[in-house]
Each structure stands twice: as C-alpha cells, then as structure tokens.
Amino acid sequence: MKKLAYSTLHGYGGDRIFAGPAAPGFGGAHLADGLLRDAFAARGVECHTPDMLPPGEFDGFFFRDMPRRDDPFFRYAIDAGKPMFLHVWENPFIHRPNADHARFRDFARVFSLFDDDVRLRGCVKLNYALPLAPPPADGGIPFGRRKLACMVSSLVKKNRPGCCSFMRLGTIRFYERFHPEDFDLWGANWGKGSPALLHRPAAFAALQALGIGRLLPRERHPCWRGECADKAAAAGACRFAYCYENSVKLPGYVTEKLFDAISAGAVPVYMAHPSDAAALPQGCFVDRAAFRDDAELHRFLASMPRERWEEYREEGRRFMASDAARRFSFKAYVDTLVSGIAPVLAGAGAA
Secondary structure (H helix, E strand, C coil), X not given: CEXXXXXXXXXXXXXXXXXXXXXXXXXXXXXXXXXXXXXXXXXXXXXXXXXXXXXXXCCEEEEECCCCCCCHHHHHHHHHCXXXXXXXXXXXXXXXXXXXXXXXXXXXXXXXXXXXXXXXXCCEEXXXXXXXXXXXXXXXXXXXXXXXXXXXXXXXXXXCCCCCHHHHHHHHHHHHHHCHHHEEEECCCCCCCEECCCCCHHHHHHHHHCCCHHHCCEECCCCEEECCCCHHHHHHCEEEEEEECCCCCCCCXXXXXXXXXXXXXXXXXXXXXXXXXXXXCHHHCEEHHHCCCHHHHHHHHHCXXXXXXXXXXXXXXXXXXXXXXXXXXXXXXXXXXXXXXHHHHHHCCCC
C-alpha cells in the first residue's frame, strides 16, 4: 500500500478529519473525507494525517490549501522529492497563499475550486463536496407561518477588498432599520456586534493594518438570534434565505450556501460571480444582482404570492436531482481526487 499524508490548515490530527459528519464543525469537503479515504484504500493508497506516521514513511503529500513557505511539514515534503498535491479550496482573499500561483509548480497536480486556475494555470477543476439532500418531502412549514427571510452566516472578521461581508452587513442593517419583524440573523461571532466601518472593506483593512481596528466601536444586531445549531431548521422557518458567497470576484466560487437553502425548503436569495449565477437554473433562486438595492428586493420578496414561491421551490427540487447538481456531489469530489492522485502515487518509485 502506498501512503499519502493528508494535511489541512486546520489540523484535525489523529486521523479525525476522516470521521466526517461525526466530527463537530466539519462541513464542505470535510464531509466527504471518510469516503475519500475508503476510495483511496480501494486503489491501494492509505490516507493519514501527518501526525500518524513518521514523515519518511509517506509516499506522497496532499495539502488542502497552500501551506506557508516556512511550514515545517511542507519544507520536509519539498526536500523529500516525493509527489505533492494541492487542493485550492479557501477563497484567496481570505487565505492569501492560495493566490501565490508561482508555487503551483511545486506540486505534481493542483486541484482548484476556481475557474481561472483551471483556465489559466492548468489546474484540475474540483467543485465543493456537498450531500445534495432533497428538500422536505412534506414541504415543511406552511408558507403563511414562515418569517419572510433569514441569513445564516458567521461574522467574517477578514472583510478584505474582494470579499462580500460588507454586502451581508448592508442587508442586515437594512432589515434592522426598516423591517426587523421580517428577518432573522443566525451565525457565530455576532454576539458582541460588528466593528464600525466593517461595511467599508478598504477603510477597515487600512485601520486593521495600522493596528487600530480593534479600537473601533461595535454595532449591535438586534435581529441576531444565536449561533445556530441547526442551519436547516433556521432556513426552513423562512420563505427566503439570503445566500451571499464570500466573494463575487472569483469565477467558480460556488459553495454550500445555495444548496443548503434549497435542502432546507427555503428559496435562496443568491449572490455569486455573474458567470456562476448565470450557469445555475434561474428559476431555483432569486438573483440579488437583478435588484438595485435592498429595498427593491424586499418589496419583491414581500409581495411574492405563495404560488410563485412554490414554483421556485419546485425548480430547486428538480435542480437538486439533476446532473448539473451532481457535479457538486461527494462522489464527483472523491472520483476527481482519487483518479488524479492514485496513478501518480502508483508510478512513484516504480522503477
């Protein structure tokens, strides 16, 4: 058996990352990691986190997101001269080393969520890994008993230029000022409020760089309901769920947000890169980019009759069962990685 070191930025040592849904806080690609380990084993490859074996016993090295240049395990892997593989998963506006494209040449193969990496840099396209759970068969809470809208999102502290935290904040503040009865905010880090100027990313980043961002006053959010132990229950209690990707500047950056809303039985209000929004079935979500501002969008949502809302939901149900959605399945994710890595490891040292 070949042995592959499976390294992530967030640790999960002791092979815990392969526990999947049983491990608290796991989501996205993490949910598929147990299936991925089993599929590699079927191809003669053992997967372990780096702490499980002496480094010299590994035949290859897999990194989810670009490690720092001075990372000791990455330096060891470089010096070992064995095949290395990279999965570019996190938004490069958040994890900046993922934008260091010159370092891609250190790896035998690079898998990326982002279309520009595929088109311009020869990377292999790798979509998010999602369970694609169908919406509630019974329709969930009736239309008339649902609150109008919600947003399930952590407060992103790194509101850098290129990110969309300021757009989320704009929507949150609109509802809190004009229609608090229509809106629930769920997610981590909101309890102490958000820093003033967070809605202006360039100014906020400049103050952070000067070391004075922490001195800004914090603005409380009266629509915040808690950290949200059950995203499906929170979204399923509303007609619409606001789903803004962390950036609209990155083609191919489609994550779990729209899918989670559809699975919960809500209609997504979605914002993503224009090419991604255009590639998804238009009838299964409300496109935020089609509206001038939050007020115009609110009027549209509040006036939507039940029959039209049900049409959106039916289109979402069809999408989740389609080949277009299966591009984001656990199976597609696992098949792409195993077929791209196992043959390289099999050939390494064969001579």
